[in-house]
Amino acid sequence: MDLKRIGVFTSGGDSPGMNACIRASTRRAIAEGLEVIGIKRGYAGMIDGDYVEMDRQSVSNILQQGGTILKSARSERFRTPEGRAEAAAKLREAGIDALVAIGGDGTLQGATHLANEHGIAVVGCPGTIDNDLFGTDETIGFDTALNTALDSIDKIRDTADAHDRLFLVEVMGRDTGFIALACGIGGGAELVLIPEMMTDVISIKDRILSLMAAQSRSSIVVVAEGDELGGAHRIRQALAEDPAFDRIDTRVSVLGHIQRGGSPTARDRVLASRLGAAAVEALLEGHDGVMVGIVNNDLKLTPMRNVWARKKDVDYDLLQLTALLS
Ligand SMILES: Nc1ncnc2c1ncn2[C@@H]1O[C@H](COP(=O)(O)OP(=O)(O)OP(=O)(O)O)[C@@H](O)[C@H]1O
Numbered sequence: 606m607d608l609k610r611i612g613v614f615t616s617g618g619d620s621p622g623m624n625a626c627i628r629a630s631t632r633r634a635i636a637e638g639l640e641v642i643g644i645k646r647g648y649a650g651m652i653d654g655d656y657v658e659m660d661r662q663s664v665s666n667i668l669q670q671g672g673t674i675l676k677s678a679r680s681e682r683f684r685t686p687e688g689r690a691e692a693a694a695k696l697r698e699a700g701i702d703a704l705v706a707i708g709g710d711g712t713l714q715g716a717t718h719l720a721n722e723h724g725i726a727v728v729g730c731p732g733t734i735d736n737d738l739f740g741t742d743e744t745i746g747f748d749t750a751l752n753t754a755l756d757s758i759d760k761i762r763d764t765a766d767a768h769d770r771l772f773l774v775e776v777m778g779r780d781t782g783f784i785a786l787a788c789g790i791g792g793g794a795e796l797v798l799i800p801e802m803m804t805d806v807i808s809i810k811d812r813i814l815s816l817m818a819a820q821s822r823s824s825i826v827v828v829a830e831g832d833e834l835g836g837a838h839r840i841r842q843a844l845a846e847d848p849a850f851d852r853i854d855t856r857v858s859v860l861g862h863i864q865r866g867g868s869p870t871a872r873d874r875v876l877a878s879r880l881g882a883a884a885v886e887a888l889l890e891g892h893d894g895v896m897v898g899i900v901n902n903d904l905k906l907t908p909m910r911n912v913w914a915r916k917k918d919v920d921y922d923l924l925q926l927t928a929l930l931s
C-alpha cells in the first residue's frame with residue numbers, strides 16, 4: 606500500500622510512556638515524509654472525528670510526561686459493529702490510510718475487529734500498566750507503575766513495622782498479577798495474592814499467623830485487585846471472621862490510580878521510543894494486523910489476534926521465591 610497519512614491514538618487506561626510512544630511514531634513517520642493525524646480520546650474520538658494534525662513540534666517536550674496528550678477513553682460504542690463502521694467511515698473521510706494503536710488487550714482486540722471488518726491497516730503498540738499482552742516481555746508503563754507501587758510499599762513497610770501491623774496492600778491488575786508479583790518480590794512481601802493462583806483462605810491465615818507469631822513483626826500481603834477472593838477489603842473481612850485475627854492489628858491500603866500516573870522511568874521511555882518508531886517502520890514495510898513488541902531485547906512482530914487471545918503467563922518461579930524469602 607502507498608502510505609500517505611497515518612493516524613495515531615491511545616486507548617484504554619493511560620500508561621506512563623504513551624507520550625514517548627506518540628512522539629516516536631509521529632517523528633519517525635514525519636521523517637519518512639508521511640502525514641500524521643492524532644486521534645483524540647481513543648475509539649470515542651475516532652468515531653466522533655476528533656482529529657488533529659501533528660507536526661514535529663506537536664510532540665516536543667512530552668517524552669517525560671505521564672498521561673497522554675491525545676487523551677484516552679473507553680468506548681462502549683466501538684464494541685458494536687455499527688460503532689466500528691462509523692469509525693471506519695470517519696477515518697476514510699479524513700484520508701487516513703493506516704493506524705498506530707497504542708493500548709492494552711481491549712484496544713488491540715478492538716483494532717483487530719476494525720482491521721478485519723473494514724480492511725484498515727493497523728499496527729499495535731503495547732501500552733498498558735497491566736503487562737498482560739502476549740508478544741512482548743513488557744508493556745509500556747508497566748515498569749513505571751511497578752516502581753510507583755514499590756515506592757508506596759516501602760513507605761507502608763515503615764509504618765507497618767513501627768506498629769507491628771499487618772497490611773493488605775492492593776495493587777492494580779484487573780485480571781493479572783504482574784504488578785503484584787514484581788512489587789511483592791521487590792518489596793519483600795510476606796505473601797502475594799494474584800488472580801492466576803487460587804487463594805486458599807485457610808492456608809493464608811495459617812501463613813500470616815505463623816509469621817507474625819514467630820517473629821512478632823509486621824507483615825505485608827500484596828493483593829492484585831483482580832484476585833478471585835475480591836481484593837484487599839474482602840480478604841480483610843475473610844480474615845476478620847477468624848477470632849485468631851482479633852489480636853492482629855490489620856490495615857488495608859488500596860494504591861489505586863497513583864500507579865497509572867507519573868513521569869515514565871528510563872526503561873519505559875526507551876521501550877516506548879523503540880516501539881513507537883518500530884510500529885511506523887512495520888507499516889512502511891507493508892505489515893499490518895500485528896503488534897510490535899520486545900522479546901529478549903529483540904524487536905518482534907506478533908499477529909494482533911495472538912496478543913490478546915493468548916494468555917501471557919506470570920512467572921510462577923517468582924511466586925515460589927516470595928514464599929521462600931519471606
Ligand atoms: N472485544 C472488543 N471489541 C471491540 N472493541 C473493544 C473490545 N474490547 C475492547 N474494545 C475497545 O477498546 C477500548 C479499550 O479496552 P479496555 O477498556 O479493555 O482497555 P485496554 O486497552 O485493555 O487497556 P487497560 O487494560 O490498560 O486499561 C474499549 O473501551 C473498547 O472501546
Ligand SMILES: O=P(O)(O)OC[C@H]1O[C@](O)(CO)[C@@H](O)[C@@H]1O
Pocket residue numbers: 617618619733734735777778779830865
Ligand atoms: O481507570 P479505570 O477505568 O477505573 O480502570 C482501572 C483498570 O485499569 C487498569 O489500571 C489498566 O489500565 C487495570 O489494572 C484497572 O483495573
Ligand SMILES: [Mg+2]
Pocket residue numbers: 617709710711733735
Ligand atoms: Mg486491558
